[in-house]
Amino acid sequence: MSGAAIEFSGVSKKYRRHTQPRATTLKSFLLYDLWNRREIAPNVTWALRDIDLTIKKGITLGVVGRNGSGKSTLLKLVSRILKPDRGSLTIDGKVTALIELGAGFHPELTGRENIMINGIILGLTQDEIKTKMDEIIRFSEVGGYVDDPVRTYSSGMYMRLGFSVAIHVNPEILLIDEVLSVGDAAFTHKCIDKMNAFQKEGKTIILVTHDLGMVRSWCNEAIWMDGGCLRMKGDPENVVEAYTRAMCGA
């Protein structure tokens, strides 16, 4: 329960922008890049600039900020999908992201088959999934439809099934990006119960959300991202208050 789960030191991440004629096709490659041999002006956006941040083990960190402020990029770096362009990032523990649910579901396969595939994608073993299968199905509330192809599912069922698999992966570090609202009120309530249980087990949770009430009531710490920079870090009450004031004042 001591030490840092995640440590950002001087992390920056840039995205290349595709507004310019960049060589995405052979034709433009041949016509512009080879023919003219000109330097393409580096047209980049810094999604994150020089982030220094230590997230201690066992805390729940709320991340607030406007759209495009770098919140999701932060999570994608932690889940190793993206690599930092500058600086270094150390992560201690198994990470699972609830960023997008149902990634890797195949529409033609049944719910049960997709649970197996998705579970393995998220790092479970086949045996672990077999033992957790009934629990995953129960939690998802898809009931008897679990043996139907997922293309026949409603979008709610699809999301709940994805969420249910992800939540049973049992990670040490859990990343949540605006996904707690996938189901109806009853399902959301169940998810929050599960999150509370994770908190009690001492897991590190990073929550990206626009639900400021949730940050206040549920997080131990909060950060405010602004234009790719870390604007503020501290007690959730203070961060949320400063953020709200800035948003309404502006």
Place this chain on the structure above:
Amino acid sequence: MIKPIRQLYRYRALISVLIQRELKAKYRGTALGLLWSLINPLVLTAIYLLVFSVYMRVGMENYPAFLLSGILPWTWFSMGLSESAHSIISNGGLIKKVYLPSEIFPFVSIGSNMVHYLFSLPILIFLLFLMGLKLSWLLLFLPIVLGIQFVLSYGIALILASLAVQFRDLLHILPNLLMMGLFLTPIFYPMTMIPEKYRLLVQVNPMAHLMKLYQDIFFYHQMLSPWSLGILVGLSSISLWVGLSFFEARKDWFAEEV
């Protein structure tokens, strides 16, 4: 070079479920299911036979057996490569959301098409029996030849898959190249039918050597040429090495580019 291979081994359970996913999903919802794996090559072969054997009168004894022993592995090669070329783009949703070593996707394309090849082997064997041809002990060499083809195509597949992310035109160029390969490789006709002065053209085509190995095993019942084997082992190692290095250098961008 060692690291990506170790990654593939670590993720073998995922590779196997993804291959199963490909196989299951392909025919799910169809009445005949996996039988399509047999019917498709049969229909194709019937057409080729009509054209080459009946209309064009290729005068070769047991021509159907010759044709089938080459066309089946070529189909694996060609389908495997075209699916791999799409593999990073079509799994973009996954690559953007979950951390996975993306070299598994071309591997799955080549692997699932190899399974299709293996499923279609009974047709060939049945045909051989029908024509009174026996299976030779050379069949023992088949696993080696399959291994060579797997490694060779996987190397090429890695290059195609990563290139296609940046140059989508490749997806339109590739079918043409594969079509050219199909006709320029001795599959419909034996090497001996090619006029002497053009033979060099065929000899520099690695696929010609590879297809000859299959024909030796199933049709000619001739000891495989150690020279061809040697060259192919060398080429497939080079292909794997180039493919992996090429892919490694580009894979970090996939999550942003697809």
